[in-house]
Amino acid sequence: MRGPPSFVLLAALLQAALGRAVQEDLTSDSCSPPQLSLNGTDAEKSEQRVRKDYSKVREVKFSGSIGPLGEKRLCKIKCIGGQWVGPLCVDQQDNGRYQPLFKNCKLEYVNPHIVVTFKNISIHKAGVVFPHGSQLQIRCKELGLYKLLGTSNPRCHNGEWSTRLPSCVPTTLLTNFTEDSPPTILIKIPSGSASVEPGGELAVFPESTLHFECLYPRRVGSPDWTWTTPLGQYLTGWAIASEERDWKYRLSIYYAKAQDSGTFTCATPRGITNSVTVHVVAVTCDPISVSGMHLTVRVEGTRLGHKAIFRCPVGFAVSGSPNLTCQASGKWSAPVPRCEPVKCPPLDAPGGLDEPHLRLEEHNNSYGGRAVFSCAWGYKLAGAPGMECEIDGSWSGKLPKCLPIQCPPPVLPVNGHLIQSEAAPGMDGGRYAVGSLVQFACSGAHQLEGEASIICTETGFWSHPPPFCKPRCRYLGEPDNGYAAPSKFSYEPGDELQITCNPGYESRLDQPRPKCLPDGRWSAPLPNCTDFTQI
Ligand SMILES: *[C@@H]1O[C@H](CO)[C@@H](O)[C@H](O)[C@H]1NC(C)=O
Ligand SMILES: *[C@@H]1O[C@H](CO)[C@@H](O)[C@H](O)[C@H]1NC(C)=O
Ligand SMILES: *[C@@H]1O[C@H](CO)[C@@H](O)[C@H](O)[C@H]1NC(C)=O
Ligand SMILES: *[C@@H]1O[C@H](CO)[C@@H](O)[C@H](O)[C@H]1NC(C)=O
Ligand SMILES: *[C@@H]1O[C@H](CO)[C@@H](O)[C@H](O)[C@H]1NC(C)=O
Ligand SMILES: *[C@@H]1O[C@H](CO)[C@@H](O)[C@H](O)[C@H]1NC(C)=O
Numbered sequence: 240m241r242g243p244p245s246f247v248l249l250a251a252l253l254q255a256a257l258g259r260a261v262q263e264d265l266t267s268d269s270c271s272p273p274q275l276s277l278n279g280t281d282a283e284k285s286e287q288r289v290r291k292d293y294s295k296v297r298e299v300k301f302s303g304s305i306g307p308l309g310e311k312r313l314c315k316i317k318c319i320g321g322q323w324v325g326p327l328c329v330d331q332q333d334n335g336r337y338q339p340l341f342k343n344c345k346l347e348y349v350n351p352h353i354v355v356t357f358k359n360i361s362i363h364k365a366g367v368v369f370p371h372g373s374q375l376q377i378r379c380k381e382l383g384l385y386k387l388l389g390t391s392n393p394r395c396h397n398g399e400w401s402t403r404l405p406s407c408v409p410t411t412l413l414t415n416f417t418e419d420s421p422p423t424i425l426i427k428i429p430s431g432s433a434s435v436e437p438g439g440e441l442a443v444f445p446e447s448t449l450h451f452e453c454l455y456p457r458r459v460g461s462p463d464w465t466w467t468t469p470l471g472q473y474l475t476g477w478a479i480a481s482e483e484r485d486w487k488y489r490l491s492i493y494y495a496k497a498q499d500s501g502t503f504t505c506a507t508p509r510g511i512t513n514s515v516t517v518h519v520v521a522v523t524c525d526p527i528s529v530s531g532m533h534l535t536v537r538v539e540g541t542r543l544g545h546k547a548i549f550r551c552p553v554g555f556a557v558s559g560s561p562n563l564t565c566q567a568s569g570k571w572s573a574p575v576p577r578c579e580p581v582k583c584p585p586l587d588a589p590g591g592l593d594e595p596h597l598r599l600e601e602h603n604n605s606y607g608g609r610a611v612f613s614c615a616w617g618y619k620l621a622g623a624p625g626m627e628c629e630i631d632g633s634w635s636g637k638l639p640k641c642l643p644i645q646c647p648p649p650v651l652p653v654n655g656h657l658i659q660s661e662a663a664p665g666m667d668g669g670r671y672a673v674g675s676l677v678q679f680a681c682s683g684a685h686q687l688e689g690e691a692s693i694i695c696t697e698t699g700f701w702s703h704p705p706p707f708c709k710p711r712c713r714y715l716g717e718p719d720n721g722y723a724a725p726s727k728f729s730y731e732p733g734d735e736l737q738i739t740c741n742p743g744y745e746s747r748l749d750q751p752r753p754k755c756l757p758d759g760r761w762s763a764p765l766p767n768c769t770d771f772t773q774i
Pocket of ligand 5: 603604605606607608609
């Protein structure tokens with residue numbers, strides 16, 4: 240329940256404050272410059288604006304901002320024996336004397352059924368730190384439906400709450416009429432008005448009529464109403480309407496007067512109780528003045544318990560509390576809200592897109608605006624390529640995903656194979672990433688026809704069809720003393736070589752002409768041209 244003293248120096252005030260530093264001509268035991276912090280962080284900028292030399296300064300006064308509501312108090316630190324001591328702050332409730340700051344108290348948790356109020360402002364978050372002396376007001380959210388166990392107004396005293404923080408227990412209506420739970424009290428106000436106050440009491444405007452309905456199964460027994468108003472006489476009894484008479488035990492207050500202020504308790508036959516504390520008071524609140532743009536309000540009136548319900552036009556959301564109630568303090572339960580344009584969570588903020596390859600093509604997070612997506616090179620969108628910002632401030636769909644684009648393994652040509660050059664890094668389960676290059680080679684007497692290397696493109700297809708490996712006959716060279724025609728690097732099946740011998744030489748007539756066969760071999764070796772004389 241303890242927190243560190245929350246303590247803030249405000250730069251602007253500090254500058255003025257340091258002008259009031261007390262100077263004495265003492266050279267020994269001087270203090271080094273005090274560590275300045277602004278809203279809890281080191282204030283480098285403000286430091287330049289304030290003095291550097293503290294050797295003659297004995298005391299520094301400044302405005303401290305204390306507690307969750309930033310209450311301003313005059314505070315000081317003193318240089319004693321070379322050390323800054325303090326702070327001491329002025330406490331208005333203690334004749335304006337400087338006092339050491341007591342320890343703060345922390346609100347460790349806020350139960351969802353509890354409403355915590357501090358100085359008429361409701362606190363929704365756990366972890367808020369309250370200065371010494373603060374008094375909280377705690378009530379259950381639904382008066383009568385939950386029963387508060389414990390004290391409704393704990394006070395912080397030097398780091399400790401005066402009592403354990405209270406809790407809210409569910410009543411019969413919520414527990415299916417379990418016999419050991421407190422009875423539910425439903426509050427009906429057929430005429431007049433009332434407000435549930437921060438401390439959990441029901442503030443009632445005079446002349447209102449109230450029915451308190453204590454819920455208990457009639458077949459089990461009758462509950463009992465008691466009250467603390469000394470002179471009060473109230474009608475009690477089972478409800479009359481047939482659908483209510485077996486479980487609603489009523490107490491009615493007609494035309495409430497100040498004398499009707501007190502606590503009304505319903506006790507079950509087993510002695511388990513729940514109560515409502517009534518405070519009849521003639522209070523009115525100031526009329527609501529709406530100055531904000533767009534905001535419209537429906538006000539019941541300005542009496543205690545009257546409500547003001549705020550609306551914003553389409554495309555705007557109420558920022559603040561949409562319903563205000565006139566409270567016994569004569570104040571509305573919350574400040575007048577504002578209309579803020581509906582915005583969807585921005586996607587261009589850090590962490591807005593959790594998908595690393597997703598890119599925003601268009602981003603308008605106003606109501607009716609849209610976000611349009613694309614994927615980084617080599618990736619394709621899976622899911623809707625865009626979404627709209629809806630009236631409730633949420634995007635119309637889910638973020639799409641970016642899946643890597645891949646090409647299927649290429650078809651290998653007959654009599655050919657892959658040279659696995661740089662395909663490996665992009666391989667994923669036999670599929671190739673965009674940009675992968677594969678190269679083909681043909682075996683033996685085959686020649687590659689088509690593209691020897693192909694690339695996996697962004698379409699998910701290869702840049703070219705895989706090549707063919709065609710059978711070819713190799714070039715045989717020239718015969719000695721003659722030549723072969725046609726002269727080519729390779730020959731298609733069916734090609735024949737014509738041998739012509741140099742003058743004085745000839746080839747033997749029985750030597751057949753070489754013909755390129757379908758399997759890439761020659762039908763015969765290259766014939767010789769032999770010397771005429773040798774034949
Ligand atoms: C300190 O912080 C509060 C809220 O975090 C802010 O309203 C205030 O302006 C800040 N003060 C200075 C001097 O920066
Ligand atoms: C409430 O209690 C009754 C009888 O004890 C039981 O029949 C019924 O199912 C309970 N309903 C719920 C919602 O638990
Ligand atoms: C505000 O009042 C309206 C009408 O009485 C009600 O429907 C709505 O639930 C209330 N909203 C809040 C936040 O209390
Ligand atoms: C808070 O309300 C109480 C009555 O419930 C009133 O006396 C007090 O002045 C109010 N405080 C502030 C700061 O408005
Ligand atoms: C965003 O969308 C809304 C609704 O379509 C439009 O009125 C507004 O002009 C857009 N904003 C920008 C900056 O384009
Ligand atoms: C051509 O001559 C070489 C030797 O000079 C011989 O080995 C070869 O068999 C001859 N070729 C033919 C087809 O006669």
